[in-house]
Amino acid sequence: MSGAQGLRWLARRETLRVTRLWTQTVLAPVVASMLFILVFGLSLGSRIREIGGLPYEVFIVPGLITMAMVQAAYNNNSSTIFQARNDRYINDVLSAPMHPWQVNLGYNVGGLVRSLAIGLALLALAVPLTGVGVEKPLVLAVAVLLGLVLFGALGTVAGIFANTFDNITFVVNIVILPLAFLGGVFYSVEMLPSPWEELSHFNPVFYLVNAVRHGFFGTSDVSVWLSLGVTAALALPAYAWSQYLFTSGRRLKA
Amino acid sequence: MPLSPPALELRGLTKRYDDGTSAVESFDLTVHDGAFFGLLGPNGAGKTTVISAVCNLIRVTAGEVLVFGRPAASLEARGWVGLAEQDINLDRFLTVEETLVYHGGYFGMGRDEAVVRAGEMIDIFDLRAKTRVRTPKLSGGMRRRLLLARALMHRPRLVILDEPTAGVDFELRGELWRYIERLHDAGTTILLTTHYLEEAEELCEEIALIRGGRLIARDTADGLRESYDADTLADVYVKAMAA
Ligand SMILES: Nc1ncnc2c1ncn2[C@@H]1O[C@H](COP(=O)(O)OP(=O)(O)OP(=O)(O)O)[C@@H](O)[C@H]1O
Ligand SMILES: [Mg+2]
Numbered sequence: 001m002s003g004a005q006g007l008r009w010l011a012r013r014e015t016l017r018v019t020r021l022w023t024q025t026v027l028a029p030v031v032a033s034m035l036f037i038l039v040f041g042l043s044l045g046s047r048i049r050e051i052g053g054l055p056y057e058v059f060i061v062p063g064l065i066t067m068a069m070v071q072a073a074y075n076n077n078s079s080t081i082f083q084a085r086n087d088r089y090i091n092d093v094l095s096a097p098m099h100p101w102q103v104n105l106g107y108n109v110g111g112l113v114r115s116l117a118i119g120l121a122l123l124a125l126a127v128p129l130t131g132v133g134v135e136k137p138l139v140l141a142v143a144v145l146l147g148l149v150l151f152g153a154l155g156t157v158a159g160i161f162a163n164t165f166d167n168i169t170f171v172v173n174i175v176i177l178p179l180a181f182l183g184g185v186f187y188s189v190e191m192l193p194s195p196w197e198e199l200s201h202f203n204p205v206f207y208l209v210n211a212v213r214h215g216f217f218g219t220s221d222v223s224v225w226l227s228l229g230v231t232a233a234l235a236l237p238a239y240a241w242s243q244y245l246f247t248s249g250r251r252l253k254a
Numbered sequence: 255m256p257l258s259p260p261a262l263e264l265r266g267l268t269k270r271y272d273d274g275t276s277a278v279e280s281f282d283l284t285v286h287d288g289a290f291f292g293l294l295g296p297n298g299a300g301k302t303t304v305i306s307a308v309c310n311l312i313r314v315t316a317g318e319v320l321v322f323g324r325p326a327a328s329l330e331a332r333g334w335v336g337l338a339e340q341d342i343n344l345d346r347f348l349t350v351e352e353t354l355v356y357h358g359g360y361f362g363m364g365r366d367e368a369v370v371r372a373g374e375m376i377d378i379f380d381l382r383a384k385t386r387v388r389t390p391k392l393s394g395g396m397r398r399r400l401l402l403a404r405a406l407m408h409r410p411r412l413v414i415l416d417e418p419t420a421g422v423d424f425e426l427r428g429e430l431w432r433y434i435e436r437l438h439d440a441g442t443t444i445l446l447t448t449h450y451l452e453e454a455e456e457l458c459e460e461i462a463l464i465r466g467g468r469l470i471a472r473d474t475a476d477g478l479r480e481s482y483d484a485d486t487l488a489d490v491y492v493k494a495m496a497a
Contacts, residue, residue, distance in 0.1 A: 003329055009359025017347050088343040092404070095309040095337055096360035097329035254271055254312050 006098040014110030063185030074155035076111035081159030140215025150235035156242040259323030261443035267317035292458030336410030344389040361408035375403040455487040
């Protein structure tokens, strides 16, 4: 008894939830992000000068894809765990012969699958539409993975702590969306006047967006190593926090 | 003859919930391998708390829980226990068949084995017509049937049934007990809580009475009737709880 089979089935269950609800879990965020690319990029793009030598509609693609993906990871993990806690069917998993690390990892698989489906769909649409290309696929893959670990883990923690579903959306509206908008998804922070440019450097999403942008364009506002380093320095403790909750059973078990 | 470890052994089990409620206090209990054991007591006595401690569902404050000689938290022990909780807790995204197959998977079964076993459980619990229906669309009694089928899905050595017959129709109640008795005859240990004392009297070889998180008495139904000078288990219960 190693729990490996259990991990596989929990991962499969989380994937099933994503595919069974695919219009909500994948289609809706893809449509929303495409609207941003179309409205902001193609209509405003003709009136906004280039950023860093890139046409505006190309410049915004990496940030929008990043935001769609990390939000999906957060939303997926928080809602699946909140529902499982609320209906108490999480007990079927907590009582099963699985190690806490397997339970945590299994719950993360749904968010990963959903985010990757969204990311690939957006890429497939944005490439022909805007002509954006991927210069450094390895950097892109590492940056996306770290972003998904960070926001997936935050979603897990939120799903474990939430008392109501509103608690989960509160975090999105009060923390995640503002940080995303101020993190340079729609502009280069170099365009900001002081002190806003300097303040942006305290925003973790700024580094994530820059790392992903570096993967796409091969250039970004700050060093790619700094971007990846900051994102990793946040992702690892966030994952450790979610793991601590599964291992100790705090909030999951009375 | 080698002595087999008891199916369940609780030593000094104590549980205080975070809000300060002391639900179970220095609780000792041994359930022998192969027993049909009843845990009886009024609402709030601590029955579900004891069960949750066995199934890794609460953080135990103090004490030790052994399942067939292994710590209850070990993966081995968890694989041996099958639990049907008092409150129905079915995964709302899954169909009847998926509920069983995925549970089998969580408990270490491979796909083919789980599908075959799920088919057996669906027949035993008369859910064939609802195989591909999602759990929120089942009637209350069908949900209870599925909950019981799920508990037995992975062929546990220790089956724990917390108020299994609440909301179950007369017919299933009879069938359920016949099936549980067959399991018991085949060597499975059964731990049951119920508020139907006649049921307990008829089925359970041994009974523990619990009140306020403490063990009050533990004996066979005959032994209890004798020591409380009572004609029925219901009389025993009334006397024990009044004492
Ligand atoms: N999650 C919890 N937090 C705080 N107190 C709890 C919690 N769960 C149970 N309790 C309290 O612990 C005590 C024992 O509850 P328990 O559910 O174990 O009783 P029970 O014997 O199963 O009762 P019933 O016959 O009603 O099912 C009660 O006082 C109950 O209010
Ligand atoms: Mg109870």
